[in-house]
Amino acid sequence: MDAAPLVALASSVARDAGELLRRHFGSGALASDVKSTPTDPVTEADRAAERLIRERLLAARPDDAILGEEGGDVGGTSAVRWVVDPLDGTVNFLFGIPQWAVSIAAEVGGETVAGVVFDPMRDELWTADSDARCNGEPIRASTRTDLATALVATGFGYDSEIRRAQAAVIGELLPRVRDVRRLGSAALDLAWTAAGRYDAYFERGLNPWDVAAGALLCRRVGLDVRDLAPAPPAPAGVLVAPARLADVLAPLVT
Numbered sequence: 001m002d003a004a005p006l007v008a009l010a011s012s013v014a015r016d017a018g019e020l021l022r023r024h025f026g027s028g029a030l031a032s033d034v035k036s037t038p039t040d041p042v043t044e045a046d047r048a049a050e051r052l053i054r055e056r057l058l059a060a061r062p063d064d065a066i067l068g069e070e071g072g073d074v075g076g077t078s079a080v081r082w083v084v085d086p087l088d089g090t091v092n093f094l095f096g097i098p099q100w101a102v103s104i105a106a107e108v109g110g111e112t113v114a115g116v117v118f119d120p121m122r123d124e125l126w127t128a129d130s131d132a133r134c135n136g137e138p139i140r141a142s143t144r145t146d147l148a149t150a151l152v153a154t155g156f157g158y159d160s161e162i163r164r165a166q167a168a169v170i171g172e173l174l175p176r177v178r179d180v181r182r183l184g185s186a187a188l189d190l191a192w193t194a195a196g197r198y199d200a201y202f203e204r205g206l207n208p209w210d211v212a213a214g215a216l217l218c219r220r221v222g223l224d225v226r227d228l229a230p231a232p233p234a235p236a237g238v239l240v241a242p243a244r245l246a247d248v249l250a251p252l253v254t
Contacts, residue, residue, distance in 0.1 A: 003106070003129035006080070006114035010104040011125055013056045017049040017086055017102045018120035024048075025121075026096050043094060046070055049086035053104065057082050069209045081107045085209035089185030098122075103187040105212035115213030117191045126191040128213065132220035139195040141221040145244040152249070153181045153189045155203040161233045162205065173252050190214025193240050194221050200245055202253045204228060204237030211238055228254060 024045040050070045057066060065076035068084040082104060087093060089100030098121035106114040117126040127133050144150055152173070156166050174180055181198065183189065186206055193201040194217035215225050215238065224246040228237035231254055241249055 001079070001108050001113065003108075003114040006106040007116060007127050007129045009057070009060055010082075010106060010114060010116040011118070011127060013053050014102045014104050014116045014118035015120075015125070016056065017053050018118045020052055021045055021049050021087060021093070021100075021102070022120040025093060025098070043087070043090060045093065046087045046090060049102065050084060053084050053086055053102075057084075067208065069207065079108050083107060083112075083209050083212040085187060088187040088210060092184045097184070099183045099188060100185050101187045101191075103209065103213045105209075105216060107212070112212050112216045115216035117187045117213050117217065119188060119191075124191075126194070126213075126217055128194075128216040128220045130220070132194055132217045134191075134195060139217075139221060141194055141218070141223050141242065142196045142199040142245075143242055144199045145242065147176055147245065147248045148178065150177050150199040150241075150245060150249075151179055151181065152177050153183070153193065153198040153201040155182060155184065155186055155189065155206075157205040157234065159233070162235070165231070165234045166204070169253055176252065186210040187214045190240065191217055194218045194223065200239070200241035200249055202228065202237060202239040202249065204231070204234045206238060215240070226250065 047070050050068050054066055063076050063078040065081035067073045085103040088103050092099045102118045104116045105112050115128040125135055132139050156163050189201045191214055192198050218225050218240045223240050224243045226239045228239055230236045
């Protein structure tokens with residue numbers, strides 16, 4: 001299947017959802033609830049954005065399936081399934097920090113073939129099908145191999161015991177790298193890694209909608225996208241980096 005029409009549709013829908021969210025951003029009137037823990041919020045803006053995305057996708061392609069963070073998994077009769085995170089970076093959104101995004105990916109037969117990450121605050125539209133681009137321009141990833149000069153991004157879980165374990169990993173890693181960044185949106189972390197703004201990224205406890213689009217961006221620019229096995233109490237995760245850098249990083253974050 002030609003993925004270009006899927007990217008075009010996802011781009012249009014992500015822009016509309018992003019504009020809806022941007023209008024709510026900083027309003028100070030965002031009703032919120034919690035999901036897995038008290039530190040894992042969901043807002044009415046999340047739900048409104050996902051409703052918009054589902055309605056727009058199904059209006060254009062009524063036979064497709066959709067998996068969304070807020071609305072669950074809805075089956076379809078075509079080979080296409082959309083994987084949607086309407087607002088990746090909800091905590092940032094709630095606190096007025098402009099580091100959040102809309103993420104939409106399309107799978108065909110279980111393989112991700114199209115991905116879009118839209119950053120409304122910077123007007124950056126990251127797209128992937130046969131290649132990877134930002135606002136239509138090709139992007140290139142880091143080729144760094146030296147761990148000591150690598151800028152590494154990560155994220156933390158919501159459970160306190162998992163955070164304790166993750167803090168220990170960061171304590172071991174930090175003296176070995178240039179620096180570590182934790183900005184709070186997995187979708188943007190992956191997009192920025194694909195574009196070389198970070199040399200590497202790893203995180204545990206992610207869901208399919210967190211990584212589907214961003215991981216495709218990283219694959220299309222030639223980065224290694226590796227699964228991290230569970231390291232109790234921390235769940236499974238993902239590591240993204242140039243292959244030689246990933247070889248060095250992997251033992252430090254497992």
